[in-house]
Amino acid sequence: MANQFEVPANLGGPVQMGGKLFGRKCSFRVLDNNGAGLDLSQFRVTFKVHQLDHETPNTMVVTIYNLSDDTMNRIGGEFTNVLLQAGYEGASYGQIFTGNIKWIERGKEKNTDKYLRIWAADGDQAYNFTTCNHALAAGSTAKDVMDYLTGQFAQNGVGKSADFDHFVGTIPPVALSRGKVLMGMARTHMAEWSTKNGFRWSTQHGNLTLVPVTGYRPGEAVVLSSTTGLIGTPRADQGGVSVRCLLNPNIVIGGLIQVAHDDINTLTTNQTGLKFKDVQISAATTWQGLYRVLVAEHEGDTRGRPWYTDIIALAVDQTAPDQMKSVSATGFGLHL
Structure with a gap:
């Protein structure tokens, strides 16, 4: 039976522990821009995913073994995105990484096993190519700035985490005494907004995410x-x-x-x-x-x-x- 510990209500609920982890489970798919693709879970898959509390995109290196030449040729051309889910049967199983394919390596190990190695980044396209060209009127608030920035990122396929608007709503609605021009890379203005308001921003699983510098x-x-x-x-x-x-x-x-x-x-x-x-x-x-x-x-x-x-x-x-x-x-x- 699971045990429970009392924690503050703002943690979102009781802390759970217990249960046993048996039976690894993994799903790895390569996708096109419409979400259709190939499930490669039946092959041997190795992966290393690096996630951190920083604006630099999270990364994954994944290696798939003994694919056919036709399948390898389609990855990186027809299929440009990846989705990895992993965990345990009937327990903790879910999404580990989603992102854009950046580089591909083809080769052999011990002259017997062919491999395809993929380097991918989470929200990399949006991070590198989302720009701003907008003027906010006097009287605008921090929320207005963020609403514009998230709208720009959305055009490049990056959404918002479920708690994103909650954190934006904690900022006092102080009106700008003068207009504000947003020009250049959107990531620069995201960093400026986050630093000014006490947050760190990043992209997690294809969604913009805010974390309070001194909170959670x-x-x-x-x-x-x-x-x-x-x-x-x-x-x-x-x-x-x-x-x-x-x-x-x-x-x-x-x-x-x-x-x-x-x-x-x-x-x-x-x-x-x-x-x-x-x-x-x-x-x-x-x-x-x-x-x-x-x-x-x-x-x-x-x-x-x-x-x-x-x-x-x-x-x-x-x-x-x-x-x-x-x-x-x-x-x-x-x-x-």
């Missing part, structure tokens, strides 16, 4: 323990709290995970000189065990051993009166 996205926390897929011992270092678990598509950038405090190795100094005494040199941890996902890397092999998700996360202060200000912007601070 709403939704359930994914509990990671020895019974729910945690692998090895998490470690807090200068980059954040590093965690490895069995591949889990429910782990999303800006979302929450929960790891027991006693499961994490931490590092502090104990030098007796005038400097560095009791200086914290690892990222903050929290007794409540809640962390915001900063980086997620998914690795899998449908005919081999790898089937992991590697995470770097920052501690969330569950007791903070304003959960939009519950995460250290640097990851450092007192152990909560």
Whole structure:
């Protein structure tokens, strides 16, 4: 039976744990611009997906073995997009990556197995080619700026995440005293808007996504323990709290995970000189065990051993009166 932990209502619900993960499941498809394509799931597929809380497009390198020459010739020409879903039968299964094909490599391994290797990026076309040429009138608000920018990205096939408008709505409707000209690359204005209003922006699964610099996205926390897929011992270092678990598509950038405090190795100094005494040199941890996902890397092999998700996360202060200000912007601070 699943166990539940009480968490603040603004986390989106109870944190769930429990259940056993058996039977890997993977679907890999190459698609045309209309969403039609080929399902290559019956072949051996290996993949590495890199997702992070940054505007630079997420990437995937995927290798498919022993395709026919005709199929390989169609990929990159007729089919220019990819969709990867992975996880476990009857448990955590869902979308890992969607994006545009950037490069293709054809070759052989051991002179017996042919392979096709694809490099793909999430929202890459929109990131590189969405432009602005617009003047906003005096009296416009931050929402008006963002409405125009998202409209421009939509023309290149990138939508908005389910919680995007929620975060935009948290910005006070302060009117511009003068008009504002939006000219040039849309990504430049997205970065300017996000920095000014305390967010980081990125593209996740083909959708524009906002994450508060000192907050997190709403939704359930994914509990990671020895019974729910945690692998090895998490470690807090200068980059954040590093965690490895069995591949889990429910782990999303800006979302929450929960790891027991006693499961994490931490590092502090104990030098007796005038400097560095009791200086914290690892990222903050929290007794409540809640962390915001900063980086997620998914690795899998449908005919081999790898089937992991590697995470770097920052501690969330569950007791903070304003959960939009519950995460250290640097990851450092007192152990909560």
